[in-house]
Amino acid sequence: MGVRSDNPELWTFLESLRCGEVLFGTVAAIESFGVFVALDDGPEHPDFPGVGFITIPELSWRRFEAVSDVVQVGQRVSCEFLQFDTSNLEARLSLRAGQPDPFxxxxxxxxxxxxxxxxxxxxxxxxxxxxxxxxxxxxxxxRELTLTPTEALSEVFPIGDQVTVVVTAIDRERRRLTLSQRQGPSHLR
Structure with missing residues (x-):
């Protein structure tokens, strides 16, 4: 793998791609580590179901439980080219790059x-x-929760519970919103 002479057509195709270029294809396989995409304009891959590959974080800006919540095998996709992975001879792609970042x-x-x-x-x-x-x-x-040492987190804050919080920091670059329940008018809960 990764030797130019092993598959010159694939190597030439991947070298011709530019970062940010939009590529079209079909989801060929879903794995626990990412999604293979058969690209419309690319040659076949000698070992993988597709020349394109999307890692889990590049699928969506939103949190999801299963890859199948975002894409299905056979689905048509348009992805942004990120880089040529020379070790696997594949195009690393981003599906989320073509979508507005809600954060x-x-x-x-x-x-x-x-x-x-x-x-x-x-x-x-x-x-x-x-x-x-x-x-x-x-x-x-x-440290920003109104929680006594004897209370269990899951008892005081069950999933699905509605809470009131205060914004303490916004980090656009790392896409992080830091919140507090202690700060603000009389412990917000």
């Missing part, structure tokens, strides 16, 4: 100190994720 649009209309209402979506050892808009979640760190 950036949301960040335009929210400010630090603003009170938000949201739904608990995930519990992690270091806090709680709260969905404050479609496709936008923020983290309330443990």
């Amino acid at each position: 950036q649009a949301y960040a335009d209309g929210v400010a630090v100190g603003q009170i938000l209402h949201g739904q608990v979506t995930k519990l992690v050892p270091f806090g709680v994720f709260v969905q404050v808009a479609d496709g936008v979640e923020g983290l309330v760190h443990l």
